[in-house]
């Protein structure tokens with residue numbers, strides 16, 4: 056049997072015996088060279104997962120293995136944290152009064168100064184921050200600091216890069232850059248990247264694998280497309296897709312027979328049709344999304360959100376017909 060690259064085996068960490076906290080009985084493996092995103096609502100245990108993996112927390116029970124060896128807890132190491140991993144936290148951990156160049160170079164020893172300088176310049180170039188080399192970290196924007204923090208984390212070529220909420224401080228344009236940077240790190244350097252995000256869309260668009268967490272438990276793991284299209288849990292569909300959720304009675308009212316007690320319908324699975332045989336829905340509100348719009352429609356007391364790719368076609372109070380192409384039923 057081959058050794059798992061990263062493996063959690065029945066890992067539990069509770070911060071307090073009385074209240075539900077931390078993570079519970081997590082068993083999962085993470086593959087080398089992939090980008091894995093841990094997603095879940097606030098307090099679901101995502102950061103705890105990352106801290107346990109890096110060795111900043113020790114499990115109450117169970118074990119975490121990396122390359123066949125147990126991850127040591129903070130009390131077992133002189134400097135907490137695994138030597139083959141680097142973690143970028145939300146506060147970036149930069150020396151604010153040092154220049155960008157020195158923040159990055161400081162991670163390399165002085166034994167080979169040419170190598171140190173070449174490697175630092177390479178990192179600055181890789182992250183398109185050469186022009187910031189002489190600026191103090193304190194004078195950078197949030198997005199710039201983030202790139203410096205990631206450059207600093209990968210200059211020593213760690214096997215694993217752990218990122219806690221990397222997208223929390225960046226706007227949409229920077230988010231696109233950061234996403235591309237992380238893909239490049241993964242593809243060109245072969246670094247295994249594990250990131251935590253409270254916005255599942257970030258995970259959907261970037262990760263090779265998603266781990267879905269809720270209340271400290273692992274709900275499911277899989278490829279983003281698979282989890283989006285065929286989630287095992289309603290929680291996953293809600294988290295990833297902002298789906299409509301109907302009870303069996305509500306579904307029946309709009310002519311859908313389901314096999315469980317609830318059904319999930321993504322807004323893009325509903326089409327506006329021309330058929331006069333279908334039920335008549337009333338457009339109650341319209342939310343412009345740029346290249347599409349979301350229609351809030353109502354039939355009796357059932358409200359649905361529908362994605363319309365042709366903004367401007369409908370007005371509030373218009374009567375429309377709908378066809379539900381797909382739904383996911385849950386017990």
Ligand SMILES: Nc1ncnc2c1ncn2[C@@H]1O[C@H](COP(=O)(O)OP(=O)(O)OP(=O)(O)O)[C@@H](O)[C@H]1O
Pocket residue numbers: 070071075076077078095096097098099100101102103104253
């Ligand atoms: N040091 C701590 N002491 C006590 N409870 C903690 C501690 N750290 C986390 N918790 C609790 O453990 C649970 C999981 O927290 P964690 O930070 O891992 O979740 P998260 O999914 O990363 O949340 P968020 O998205 O809000 O950052 C939460 O209920 C939290 O309140």
